[in-house]
Amino acid sequence: MKVATEDYRALAALRYRIRLFLSEGDEAARRGGLEPQQYQLLLALRGLPEDAEATIYTLADRLSLKHNSTVELIDRMEKRKFVHRTRSRDDARCVLVSLLPRGEEAVQEVARQRITELRAGGTALVDALEMLLKRTPESRRKKKTRGVTI
Amino acid sequence: MKVATEDYRALAALRYRIRLFLSEGDEAARRGGLEPQQYQLLLALRGLPEDAEATIYTLADRLSLKHNSTVELIDRMEKRKFVHRTRSRDDARCVLVSLLPRGEEAVQEVARQRITELRAGGTALVDALEMLLKRTPESRRKKKTRGVTI
DNA sequence: TCCAATTATATCGTAATACGATATATATTG
DNA sequence: CAATATATATCGTATTACGATATAATTGGA
DSSP states (O other): OOOOHHHHHHHHHHHHHHHHHHHHHHHHHHHTTOOHHHHHHHHHHHTOOTTOOOBHHHHHHHHTOOHHHHHHHHHHHHHTTSEEEEEOSSOTTOEEEEEOHHHHHHHHHHHHHHHHHHHHHHHHHHHHHHHHHHOOHHHHHHHHHHTOOO | OOOOHHHHHHHHHHHHHHHHHHHHHHHHHHHTTOOHHHHHHHHHHHTOOTTOOOBHHHHHHHHTOOHHHHHHHHHHHHHTTSEEEEEOSSOTTOEEEEEOHHHHHHHHHHHHHHHHHHHHHHHHHHHHHHHHHHOOHHHHHHHHHHTOOO
């Protein structure tokens, strides 16, 4: 079963939009002296839901990374004094990660800019997504005739 | 000017949603034997708008990468026989990148799965985005009182 | 027409990233 | 209590991404 060029274009366009959006944030992070993933870690720490503990397990989930990647990311950030680890009292297997003042400042700096920029890029992203999800009538017709996987 | 915890949470939630969405695609790519960015390159190639030429300059833009990163990505994919370069006749500075059959097959395999998965993740992403963009009435009130940057 | 400026791509160096594999310690389960 | 599961750390390897630098081709203005 072949994928129509149209679908490729829609997929590519969506990823382009997402990538544009994300790279704006990456640049904001870099301006604030952080690598993109480092900012994401700090943001995940700072923006954890109330009921969540900042274990490596949890952070790995929030960052959609394997635990070992998360460990190393935290290693580097601990080295730079942005975060620091403590062993949990409740469960000695668990490490809790917390923001240091330096990390708090850094994430704030970037987040502030990010909030400002968000309105600009966000709408285009929603549009691209909705377009892809809704599909054109043309695409819908194709679906029927070809038993497309969706 | 401080960023409210609520805003951090919204930003973090959005990135989480995006990251979930993207990591699904990453996994599909890996199942197809491609690294995530490699799949993105193939997709960008396959999904270029009609009026676009697959120069490194253009691909770098579509992937939101610096040109040198794009060059190296193409290097690796050319090595693996997924794509191949030809020097443009119109402008001898320009290299044109094209998909080889192997690349065509690979991108199709992943794109097919991706189209299937898209409906599942896409809606949640739109919701998270719209929530952040719209803001809650609570956030709007805060904006007025604090002269928030948005 | 000529040449400086600009553009497109390639290479190098470096740090970060991400995964699979493996290891150790702690908690849970039957 | 032993077996199993869970949480984190370390190692090896490939990929990625950027800044810096280099080379070649094209462009635009004098």
